[in-house]
Amino acid sequence: xxxxxxRRSFTSCLIRRSLSTISSQSSSPSxxxxxxxxxxxxxxxxxxxxxxxxxxxxSLPVTIDILEKAPVPFGLVRYGVAPDHPExxxxxxxxxxxxxxxxxxxxxNIHIGHTVRLQELQQFYHIIIxxxxxxxxxxxxxxxxxxxxxxxxxxxxxxxYNGVPENAQLRPKxxxxxxxxxxxxxxxxxxxxxxxxxxxxxxxxxxxxxQALDILRQSRIRHVILVGRRGPMQVSFTIKExxxxxxxxxxxxxxxxxxxxxxxQNMIDKxxxxxxxxxxxxxxxxxxxxxxxxxxxxxxxxxxxxPRRINGKTMVESVDFEYTEPVDRQQxxxxxxxxxxxxxxxxxxxxxxxxxxxxxxxxxxxxxxxDKERGIILNHQNRIDDRPGFYCTGWIGRGARGVxxxxxxxxxxxxxxxxxxxEQGRLQNLHDVKSGGDGLISLAKSRQVRCISYxxxxxxxxxxxxxxxxxxxxxxxxxxxxxxxELTSNSNS
Amino acid sequence: xxxxGRNLEAPHSVIESNIGRSSxxxxxxxxxxxxxxxxxxxxxxxLRHHGDYEWQDPKSDDEVVxxxxxxxxxxxxxxxxxxxDNLLYLGHRYGIEIEGACEASLACSTCHVxxxxxxxxxxxxxxEEEEDQLDLAAFLKSNSRLGCQVILKKDLEGAxxxxxxxxxxxxxxxHKPTPH
Numbered sequence: 001x002x003x004x005x006x007r008r009s010f011t012s013c014l015i016r017r018s019l020s021t022i023s024s025q026s027s028s029p030s031x032x033x034x035x036x037x038x039x040x041x042x043x044x045x046x047x048x049x050x051x052x053x054x055x056x057x058x059s060l061p062v063t064i065d066i067l068e069k070a071p072v073p074f075g076l077v078r079y080g081v082a083p084d085h086p087e088x089x090x091x092x093x094x095x096x097x098x099x100x101x102x103x104x105x106x107x108x109n110i111h112i113g114h115t116v117r118l119q120e121l122q123q124f125y126h127i128i129i130x131x132x133x134x135x136x137x138x139x140x141x142x143x144x145x146x147x148x149x150x151x152x153x154x155x156x157x158x159x160x161y162n163g164v165p166e167n168a169q170l171r172p173k174x175x176x177x178x179x180x181x182x183x184x185x186x187x188x189x190x191x192x193x194x195x196x197x198x199x200x201x202x203x204x205x206x207x208x209x210x211q212a213l214d215i216l217r218q219s220r221i222r223h224v225i226l227v228g229r230r231g232p233m234q235v236s237f238t239i240k241e242x243x244x245x246x247x248x249x250x251x252x253x254x255x256x257x258x259x260x261x262x263x264x265q266n267m268i269d270k271x272x273x274x275x276x277x278x279x280x281x282x283x284x285x286x287x288x289x290x291x292x293x294x295x296x297x298x299x300x301x302x303x304x305x306x307p308r309r310i311n312g313k314t315m316v317e318s319v320d321f322e323y324t325e326p327v328d329r330q331q332x333x334x335x336x337x338x339x340x341x342x343x344x345x346x347x348x349x350x351x352x353x354x355x356x357x358x359x360x361x362x363x364x365x366x367x368x369x370x371d372k373e374r375g376i377i378l379n380h381q382n383r384i385d386d387r388p389g390f391y392c393t394g395w396i397g398r399g400a401r402g403v404x405x406x407x408x409x410x411x412x413x414x415x416x417x418x419x420x421x422x423e424q425g426r427l428q429n430l431h432d433v434k435s436g437g438d439g440l441i442s443l444a445k446s447r448q449v450r451c452i453s454y455x456x457x458x459x460x461x462x463x464x465x466x467x468x469x470x471x472x473x474x475x476x477x478x479x480x481x482x483x484x485x486e487l488t489s490n491s492n493s
Numbered sequence: 494x495x496x497x498g499r500n501l502e503a504p505h506s507v508i509e510s511n512i513g514r515s516s517x518x519x520x521x522x523x524x525x526x527x528x529x530x531x532x533x534x535x536x537x538x539x540l541r542h543h544g545d546y547e548w549q550d551p552k553s554d555d556e557v558v559x560x561x562x563x564x565x566x567x568x569x570x571x572x573x574x575x576x577x578d579n580l581l582y583l584g585h586r587y588g589i590e591i592e593g594a595c596e597a598s599l600a601c602s603t604c605h606v607x608x609x610x611x612x613x614x615x616x617x618x619x620x621e622e623e624e625d626q627l628d629l630a631a632f633l634k635s636n637s638r639l640g641c642q643v644i645l646k647k648d649l650e651g652a653x654x655x656x657x658x659x660x661x662x663x664x665x666x667x668h669k670p671t672p673h
Binding site for chain 1: 590592594595596598599600601602603605621622624625626628629630631633
């Protein structure tokens with residue numbers, strides 16, 4: 001959080017720093033060079049860390065540059081959060097205040113590990129924090145997954161309706177089938193289900209792309225089946241999202257009593273609160289079995305099924321699932337339940353498959369110590385192994401799980417650790433003069449890359465907002481990178 | 494209909510609020526332009542959501558409600574609020590380290606506070622949506638509430654609100670999965 005009045009008082013610490021600097025020349029203290037900090041990634045992890053660094057660094061001269069691969073900031077807040085969850089995007093107001101802070105500079109359209117190598121950043125910055133998230137989807141590695149049409153990762157499907165440029169050409173075919181299968185039972189799976197099931201008029205008022213709206217308008221999908229490898233006590237989605245789905249206009253929940261038979265009051269009483277309330281909501285949904293008048297669309301949960309094969313000629317026609325069961329029946333309610341397959345196969349006919357089974361991060365540079373298996377940077381308490389001056393925060397350091405509260409909480413801790421390292425003298429080169437963003441932007445320019453400033457983004461932002469206004473939407477996202485860059489370079493009316 | 498006489502250019506941002514069927518367009522931090530607002534109470538709610546109200550001092554002692562924030566280090570910060578103040582925005586005014594990512598729209602749990610026991614039942618029962626978000630809060634206790642849902646009134650005089658501990662170890666192995 002930034003209060004309306006930001007207090008900055010450098011004087012006392014400027015003097016303290018200059019006196020502590022071993023200087024052979026001057027008797028009059030000259031201002032010490034600012035500590036240059038660079039945050040790679042402009043999603044919540046990057047912005048919240050910057051906010052907390054600013055608070056802790058009120059006594060030290062510091063500049064913080066937030067780097068971003070895309071021409072636009074905010075990461076998943078722009079490209080991941082569902083269009084019908086605008087309140088979740090309110091954080092953008094906080095981020096804007098941070099980006100416009102005197103000592104913060106947003107530098108967009110710069111791909112670290114590509115245009116500029118990770119090690120090269122050390123020329124310009126004393127401290128580098130990687131906060132670039134987890135952008136690769138987990139795969140099933142089953143036949144038909146990559147060869148058949150209309151089989152998508154949730155990452156691509158979400159990217160498509162949220163206007164991610166590289167997904168603009170996805171073109172899911174929604175008018176050739178009435179049944180979609182979503183593999184996975186997390187919140188992203190529910191997001192995809194909701195987008196497929198929501199009344200189109202409700203979606204038309206959100207910032208979902210016009211392109212997606214056009215395709216959804218033609219959709220014949222009436223049944224959405226979410227399939228999970230384990231049981232009802234292992235679902236990963238949370239109660240708000242489930243509740244939302246049960247209340248969706250014109251949509252009926254079709255949960256099966258048999259799936260929940262094993263859950264008794266004794267089992268429920270032993271659960272922690274979040275799991276307890278979630279399970280109780282599912283049970284209530286089964287029990288009341290509200291048959292909605294005029295329900296035209298339906299959603300289902302299928303448990304204990306592991307996908308084995310996707311079938312079809314050129315487009316998906318069905319998915320083969322193998323039944324699973326608990327290795328130990330006593331563990332039915334355990335969140336970390338192990339299951340084994342039992343050989344029985346069920347074929348589920350469908351015309352669209354979305355795989356929503358999680359994400360992991362990429363190693364943006366070979367020089368970066370990385371756990372390829374888990375998809376995270378090798379680090380201890382956010383300090384990257386064997387790379388003094390380098391830190392990580394957010395999903396890339398701890399795995400692709402958690403909502404905004406995990407990120408805000410973590411950012412306090414990471415900022416403190418960095419501050420600690422500065423004060424305990426664990427960072428060697430802090431007295432060096434480094435050019436920060438000026439140097440980086442020059443280097444990028446010499447490599448034919450034009451960096452985007454926050455003011456540039458605001459031009460694009462105003463354009464998207466104005467376009468959306470005329471359609472009753474919060475914004476109409478531009479889908480083409482070149483067009484985005486063009487709109488950030490001159491003031492269009 | 495505008496609150497000021499200003500000429501209006503394209504809105505800076507649009508917040509789709511939960512206020513009935515109204516939309517609130519924000520031109521800048523301090524000017525609200527209201528289109529399709531159903532009634533005045535929705536307008537007042539919109540102002541409160543924005544945090545301007547909490548920046549106004551109490552007009553008289555009758556309005557005053559004194560409360561205490563206890564921050565993560567245990568430091569007590571007494572604050573002179575007033576009837577109708579939203580605890581989250583009051584905290585922001587006085588630099589309390591209470592986040593409010595979703596801006597009081599019950600879409601996050603970053604304004605989680607612990608309410609001093611004997612004041613807990615002075616607060617109205619939490620809405621279902623608040624309980625849903627509390628499910629995701631860290632270190633949940635029986636006296637947990639979301640700060641953005643606490644509106645000051647006279648019988649909260651002397652109430653204390655503690656911020657949860659920020660320190661938490663992040664384990665990648667063996668950690669209970671958290672949703673996203």
